[in-house]
Amino acid sequence: MQTVQSFCRKLFRKTVRGSYSFPSAVALILVSLLSSMSWADDPFGSSTLAPNKDDTMKNMAFDQVNWKRPQGVFTWITMATEYDTPWDSLGRPGWMTTGDAYVEPVNPGVSEFPLDTQQFYIVFEAQPLDAPGQFAAAWFQMKDGQVTSNTPVGQDVIELEMNQRSGYFLISKPAEGWKPGKYQVKIFYGSPGQALHAVNVIGTMEFTIKG
Numbered sequence: 001m002q003t004v005q006s007f008c009r010k011l012f013r014k015t016v017r018g019s020y021s022f023p024s025a026v027a028l029i030l031v032s033l034l035s036s037m038s039w040a041d042d043p044f045g046s047s048t049l050a051p052n053k054d055d056t057m058k059n060m061a062f063d064q065v066n067w068k069r070p071q072g073v074f075t076w077i078t079m080a081t082e083y084d085t086p087w088d089s090l091g092r093p094g095w096m097t098t099g100d101a102y103v104e105p106v107n108p109g110v111s112e113f114p115l116d117t118q119q120f121y122i123v124f125e126a127q128p129l130d131a132p133g134q135f136a137a138a139w140f141q142m143k144d145g146q147v148t149s150n151t152p153v154g155q156d157v158i159e160l161e162m163n164q165r166s167g168y169f170l171i172s173k174p175a176e177g178w179k180p181g182k183y184q185v186k187i188f189y190g191s192p193g194q195a196l197h198a199v200n201v202i203g204t205m206e207f208t209i210k211g
Contacts, residue, residue: 043134043157043196062187062203064111070127072202073189075165077124079207080105083168103166112208115178122169122185122205129162136188136196137169142206147184159192171207180211 062071067078084104105123113120122137138152156169171185185207188200 043136043190043194044138044155060201060203062205064109064205067109073127073133074203075125075127077122077187077203077205078105078108079111079205080108080121080123081110082106083121083123103168111206112210115180115209115211117173117178117209119170119172120207121171122187124167126160126165126167128165129160132159132161132192134159134188134190134192134194134196135167135169136190136200137171137185138188139171139183139185139207141179142182142184145182153183178209180209182206182208 062074062077063069064079068076071077082105084106085102102125103123105121108123110120124135126133126135134157136155136157138155140147140149140152142148153174154172156171158167158169160167169185169187183206185205186201187203187205188196189202190196190200194200
């Protein structure tokens, strides 16, 4: 978004100096904004959801029992039934925060949920970022310990600025309802606006829907 804003400012200055007509400038700005929005809404690329080799995914599994320890780019990461924010925040809790706000997991370490579960969360605190980061999650149904389809049951994407470390993924009940069994969550990391592919997977988690 900062790149788009910078482009718009430059374009405005050129319009004032007469390099572009006003209608052309407006059209270019709208195209730039819409392009930026489309990247933010759906950063998943065509090869993102292809199942990775099972041995690779096992090596990338996060420790869901000892979740308080640092793992990869996270200071900690855990599934939880709810989240809590000690202070008010702007927008989605954990994104644009006031002061030193953060997100806390409620009932952390849980990985089994009843069939009528509407939603739960993957709550995390990231290591200090040296640049804005894009985090994403996609979850898949499993059978006999393997992901069976390239199509995810659901997905979620958030972005953190350099001064932000807390966030969460929302895991929602699919429109057709949960199917009992195990699910794998693939967690991705990249730069804001970057298309996410299988190479961007930084870890996995699993949960079970009990029938």
